[in-house]
Amino acid sequence: MLFALTITYSAENRDAIVQRFAAVAGEDELPAGVRLVGRYHSPATRWGCVIFETSSVTPIHLWCAKYNDLCDAEIHPVETDDTVGPVVEALLTSINEAK
Numbered sequence: 001m002l003f004a005l006t007i008t009y010s011a012e013n014r015d016a017i018v019q020r021f022a023a024v025a026g027e028d029e030l031p032a033g034v035r036l037v038g039r040y041h042s043p044a045t046r047w048g049c050v051i052f053e054t055s056s057v058t059p060i061h062l063w064c065a066k067y068n069d070l071c072d073a074e075i076h077p078v079e080t081d082d083t084v085g086p087v088v089e090a091l092l093t094s095i096n097e098a099k
Helices: 011-024 058-064 085-098
Strands: 002-009 035-042 047-053 071-078
Touching: 002 011, 002 058, 058 071
Parallel strands: none
Antiparallel strands: 002 047, 002 071, 035 047
C-alpha cells in the first residue's frame, strides 16, 4: 500500500527539524518493510510530503514518532492513477444509479 505523510511545522521549530532530519536521513532511516517512494519539500511554506510503500501503517507511525514533537503530521492511504480504477468505476456506477 501507498501512504502519503504530510507535515507542517512552525518557524520556531525549523532549525531543530532541519538538524534532526540531516542527522538521520539515509539508508537506515526507515523501519524494515518500508520503502521510500519520494519526498517533497516546501521550505517557504513549512510543509512536506513523504510517500511510503508498506503493507502496514504501523512502521510509518514509528518513523513519524521521531518528529512529532516538532511538527504536525497526517497520514493518508493513497492510490495511483493505475490503481484507483475500481474506485472510479464504483463511483460512476453509484452516480448513474442515482439518476
